[in-house]
Amino acid sequence: MIETVRLIIKNTFQHLARNFWHSVAAILVMTLALYSVVYFTASAYRYNEALRELRSKPQLTVFFKDEATEEEILNWKKSLEARNEVKEANYISKEEALVLYQQENQERPELLEFVTADILPASLEISTTEVEYQESIARELANSPRIESIIFHSDVVQKLLRLSNAMKVEGFVWAGSLLTVAIITILVVVGISISSYGEEIEIMKLVGAGSWYVRFPFVIQGIIYGVVAAALAIGMLYAMPYLKTAIVGETDLLFLPGLGTDIVSSWVLLRLWGAATIFGIVLGALASWLATWRYLRV
Amino acid sequence: MIKYEGVTKVFPDGTVAVRDIDLTFKEGEFAFVVGPSGAGKSTLLNLLIRRYTPTKGDVWYTDYNVGRISAGRVSRLRREIGMVFQDFKLLPRFTVKENIAFGLEAVGRGRQEVRELVPFILKLVGLEDKMNRYPRQLSSGEAQRVSIARAMVHEPKVLLADEPTGNLDSRTGWEIVQLLQQINNWGTTVIMATHDRDVVDSLRNRVVRIEEGMIVEDEKVGSYD
Numbered sequence: 158m159i160e161t162v163r164l165i166i167k168n169t170f171q172h173l174a175r176n177f178w179h180s181v182a183a184i185l186v187m188t189l190a191l192y193s194v195v196y197f198t199a200s201a202y203r204y205n206e207a208l209r210e211l212r213s214k215p216q217l218t219v220f221f222k223d224e225a226t227e228e229e230i231l232n233w234k235k236s237l238e239a240r241n242e243v244k245e246a247n248y249i250s251k252e253e254a255l256v257l258y259q260q261e262n263q264e265r266p267e268l269l270e271f272v273t274a275d276i277l278p279a280s281l282e283i284s285t286t287e288v289e290y291q292e293s294i295a296r297e298l299a300n301s302p303r304i305e306s307i308i309f310h311s312d313v314v315q316k317l318l319r320l321s322n323a324m325k326v327e328g329f330v331w332a333g334s335l336l337t338v339a340i341i342t343i344l345v346v347v348g349i350s351i352s353s354y355g356e357e358i359e360i361m362k363l364v365g366a367g368s369w370y371v372r373f374p375f376v377i378q379g380i381i382y383g384v385v386a387a388a389l390a391i392g393m394l395y396a397m398p399y400l401k402t403a404i405v406g407e408t409d410l411l412f413l414p415g416l417g418t419d420i421v422s423s424w425v426l427l428r429l430w431g432a433a434t435i436f437g438i439v440l441g442a443l444a445s446w447l448a449t450w451r452y453l454r455v
Numbered sequence: 456m457i458k459y460e461g462v463t464k465v466f467p468d469g470t471v472a473v474r475d476i477d478l479t480f481k482e483g484e485f486a487f488v489v490g491p492s493g494a495g496k497s498t499l500l501n502l503l504i505r506r507y508t509p510t511k512g513d514v515w516y517t518d519y520n521v522g523r524i525s526a527g528r529v530s531r532l533r534r535e536i537g538m539v540f541q542d543f544k545l546l547p548r549f550t551v552k553e554n555i556a557f558g559l560e561a562v563g564r565g566r567q568e569v570r571e572l573v574p575f576i577l578k579l580v581g582l583e584d585k586m587n588r589y590p591r592q593l594s595s596g597e598a599q600r601v602s603i604a605r606a607m608v609h610e611p612k613v614l615l616a617d618e619p620t621g622n623l624d625s626r627t628g629w630e631i632v633q634l635l636q637q638i639n640n641w642g643t644t645v646i647m648a649t650h651d652r653d654v655v656d657s658l659r660n661r662v663v664r665i666e667e668g669m670i671v672e673d674e675k676v677g678s679y680d
Contacts, residue, residue: 163561175548360544363506365534366561368526375613429615 161370168374173381176353180382183350187386190339191437192335192393198406199330199394199421217291217298217309220278225303230279247282254280269349273396294331340440347379347444358452371451379445383437391430394421456482456644457503457613462512464498464668472498474510474668480646485639487655489666489679496648499665500615501648504536505529523581534562537606541618543598545590551577551587551601552561558608572608579605596627603634607643613637616647617660620654628654645670652679 221230226314230248238248249257254277263267285291295307354375361371421429457480464472473495480486485587488496497555501507502514505521514521518533545554552573559569577583580600591596599619606614620628630653631649639645649655655662655678662677663670 161563162470164563183680357548360546361557361561362530363533363544364536364558365530365532366558367530370561395462 164369165373165377169377169381172354172374172378173451178351179350179353179430180378183346184389186346187382187437188389190342192435193277194332194335194339194436195390195394195433197331198432199425201332203421204324217283217285217307219281219283219298220305221222221280222303222305223278225266225279227279229303230281234236234281234396235293237281238446242285242287242294244284244365246284249282250279251277251279251450254278268358270320271402293385314438343440344444344447347382348442348448351375351378351445351448353404358366358449359455362453362455367451369451372446375445375449376442379441379443381441383439383441384434386441387430387437388431390433391426405448456517458515459499459502460513460515462502462509462514464495464502464507465510472507473502473665476668476670478663478673479671480613482644483565483639483642484649484661485551485636485645485658485676486645486661486663487658488663488665489655490535490649491650495668497617498668499536500617500646500648502611503615504533504538508675525680534558534609534616535611536613537609537611538581539599539602539606539614539616539619541621543590543595543602543622545598545601545605545611547590550587551582551593552591555602555605555608559604562609576582576604579607581615586645593624596624599623599627599631600634603631607638611643613636613644613646613676616645616649618648618650620649620651625653632658643658655679 168402217235225251227248230440234246234248237243251274255274259269283294285294291309295309298304299307357375358371362368459476459478462476463486465472466472476499478499481560483539488499490496493511500508502509503516503521505524508522513523519528519532530562546557549557555576557572564572574586577586580603581602582597582604585593585597591599593601599622603614603619610643614635616666619631619635623631628651634644635645635647636658662672662674662679664672664677
């Protein structure tokens with residue numbers, strides 16, 4: 158048993174050495190196929206994160222009539238914050254509203270001249286956990302006689318939701334297409350690499366070698382292709398943003414935090430590496446298994 | 456030991472390679488299968504190592520119906536029935552030594568055993584000084600000897616030789632036949648497909664003549680004509 162394992166490993170490395178450039182070509186093509194998959198996955202992850210942040214940011218601003226007392230407003234705040242849909246509610250008193258107004262218009266003194274705290278309404282700025290909850294909360298609050306008006310950007314919310322859903326569908330289509338292309342590419346490339354051994358495999362079978370003795374070195378070879386290609390693809394994913402930054406500078410989009418940059422966290426990178434390695438191993442082994450199968454039928 | 460019972464082989468393109476063959480080979484025999492090219496000689500031999508399965512009928516090797524054995528048993532069968540090919544079928548990227556060693560390694564023989572057996576078998580075929588050469592560095596006669604050595608390394612009970620002298624000049628061909636004769640003398644059954652008249656006429660062994668896939672003559676001590 159140990160002897161057989163030793164020979165299979167020996168044969169694997171003999172194949173790799175004897176067909177070195179074929180192996181290099183196969184690994185490079187597999188690397189590109191895996192890179193396109195991990196790059197897309199990382200991009201989708203970053204987009205999703207950015208979208209999640211955006212979705213959690215939008216707020217409802219509820220302006221109260223002058224007759225609403227601070228105590229009443231704070232009760233509203235308390236009951237709103239007790240709800241699961243609400244992340245937080247900030248009370249902005251008339252005085253704080255004035256400070257904010259002054260800060261926003263400090264370069265335009267003519268606008269500050271006649272404005273006092275009395276004419277500005279107190280308000281609650283409400284953040285919801287999901288954008289979808291804003292409309293229902295606004296509808297609920299609108300019935301109160303103490304509330305002057307409610308502002309929330311329903312159009313933006315709806316667009317964001319539609320965009321998010323569209324991105325999901327598009328993402329699945331893209332991911333599916335990329336995966337299919339990667340799988341076909343890997344199957345073909347490993348198949349071509351092994352086809353140069355077709356005659357050898359047939360001869361080995363004809364003179365009495367067992368199928369697994371012949372096949373195993375190729376399957377291990379496919380696994381090695383997968384492991385190396387996955388490592389290279391993740392290396393590229395890690396290095397590319399730094400290379401890009403070095404060449405064109407920082408490209409982060411301010412209004413979509415994280416979306417303009419290609420850098421992913423170490424934890425995400427590690428998970429992607431694991432997934433790419435498993436994907437590479439399974440595909441490499443499967444491709445080798447299938448490629449040898451047609452020659453082993455003799 | 457070997458028995459063909461009503462064997463017909465039709466290839467997917469409709470070619471009938473052999474038709475209703477009934478034939479028996481006894482243990483220790485040296486028999487020639489002769490006939491023109493395309494007569495079905497190679498098919499007859501390849502049916503015995505399960506390279507092809509019969510379309511009709513059965514091929515028996517000892518107690519095994521060759522056409523019906525499992526895939527795992529096929530490998531074992533091919534070690535019990537060695538085969539030598541006209542085009543040698545050596546592994547081009549392996550040295551002479553490796554070509555022979557891999558057959559032993561494939562069945563899990565240890566390193567030490569392989570180290571001892573390979574030079575021994577190469578000495579038997581007179582190639583002990585060429586063990587580190589690649590097939591492309593050998594003459595046709597030498598390549599055929601390696602092919603025979605590879606087949607013999609498992610000490611097969613039967614050795615099939617499919618036109619083993621077809622690519623060789625007459626002198627080298629004769630040397631190969633003498634080697635096969637020697638192997639037969641050790642007790643191995645040898646079945647040789649050939650259309651080498653001189654060889655057949657010189658040895659005066661059993662001759663099975665096949666034409667258009669059918670046996671037309673089977674003589675215990677025969678000649679080519």
